[in-house]
Amino acid sequence: LKSFKLEQNYRSTQNIIEAASQVISNNRQRKDKHVGTANEAGGQIQHVQLADERAEAEMVVSEIKRLASEEARVFGDFAIFYRTNSQSRQFEDVLRREKIPYQVVGGLRFYDRREIKDVLSYIKAVLNPSDSVALKRIINTPARGIGKTTLEAIEDLQLKSGGTYWDAIEQVVAQPVLTSPTTARKVGVFRDLMLRLTGVTQTGFLTDLYHAILDETGYVQELKKEDTEESLARVENLEEFDSLLQEFEEDWFERTPVEEREAKRAELLMLFLEQSTLSSEVDQANSYESSVKLMTLHSSKGLEFPTVFIV
Numbered sequence: 001l002k003s004f005k006l007e008q009n010y011r012s013t014q015n016i017i018e019a020a021s022q023v024i025s026n027n028r029q030r031k032d033k034h035v036g037t038a039n040e041a042g043g044q045i046q047h048v049q050l051a052d053e054r055a056e057a058e059m060v061v062s063e064i065k066r067l068a069s070e071e072a073r074v075f076g077d078f079a080i081f082y083r084t085n086s087q088s089r090q091f092e093d094v095l096r097r098e099k100i101p102y103q104v105v106g107g108l109r110f111y112d113r114r115e116i117k118d119v120l121s122y123i124k125a126v127l128n129p130s131d132s133v134a135l136k137r138i139i140n141t142p143a144r145g146i147g148k149t150t151l152e153a154i155e156d157l158q159l160k161s162g163g164t165y166w167d168a169i170e171q172v173v174a175q176p177v178l179t180s181p182t183t184a185r186k187v188g189v190f191r192d193l194m195l196r197l198t199g200v201t202q203t204g205f206l207t208d209l210y211h212a213i214l215d216e217t218g219y220v221q222e223l224k225k226e227d228t229e230e231s232l233a234r235v236e237n238l239e240e241f242d243s244l245l246q247e248f249e250e251d252w253f254e255r256t257p258v259e260e261r262e263a264k265r266a267e268l269l270m271l272f273l274e275q276s277t278l279s280s281e282v283d284q285a286n287s288y289e290s291s292v293k294l295m296t297l298h299s300s301k302g303l304e305f306p307t308v309f310i311v
Helices: 014-024 053-070 085-097 114-127 132-138 148-161 165-174 181-203 206-217 219-226 229-255 265-280
Strands: 078-082 102-104 292-296 307-310
Touching (some): 085 229, 114 181, 132 165, 148 165, 229 265
Parallel strands (some): 078 292
16 A cells, blocks of 8 residues: 655645644644645735624624725635634625625525524514415424415415415314314414414513524424434524524614613514515625625635635
């Protein structure tokens, strides 16, 4: 058995090769290898330590703006690499605020991810039971045995009665003969769940409603039971959504006088929904060349950018 060491790098600069070699040399189990390159030394690597992920996002975007202005760069010259897709949210928030076009490579934007759309639909349906789009998305999410036939029956009742989708749900529960006792029971479980969540809005704030949604639906438990790389990544996104809600709520508390908070509780929920709707509808037609790239380090293999932030 003979080993051949591939020790010449043809793409990276000397400074990057040396820094990478210093990092990897700390691994205990590895074949000794001394990588080099005939390329120029290149720019220096800069290391910055910040207080938290929000400060990190603010600094990175500020630096992108500065370099784009002072060195006449296009936004396509910049890339932000992170470990997992759940880390993109902070950067997306700041890039949107600064009106800088961006693209998430190899993944969906934060508000486009399935689990985020699901919990947002729960919040929308709790605040507005007439939102048929939100109700249809969540009535069997997570799965609670409400199949296609039942959904069609509810829609038929809605069309015949001329009422809302929620009215049709109430009809199915109140009059089992319209469908079947089994169907009425399953739909009733969902109806009761939504009523309990509506009650939370009377006594709690935004984060209370979110935690109640996860607890009552067992959404996270279902994902953990799947125990796949994808399902665990979705759990991470839901944890990041929790952080997002806490930040939004803390900001609202700071801006709202103590004596007005109780009266303006509903305003908090509506403000958040307005913001999340705007965030999910941001124009995604920016060209690849003129937008900042966000991706996991794993997705970046083989790609090159003039300026890279590893966060």
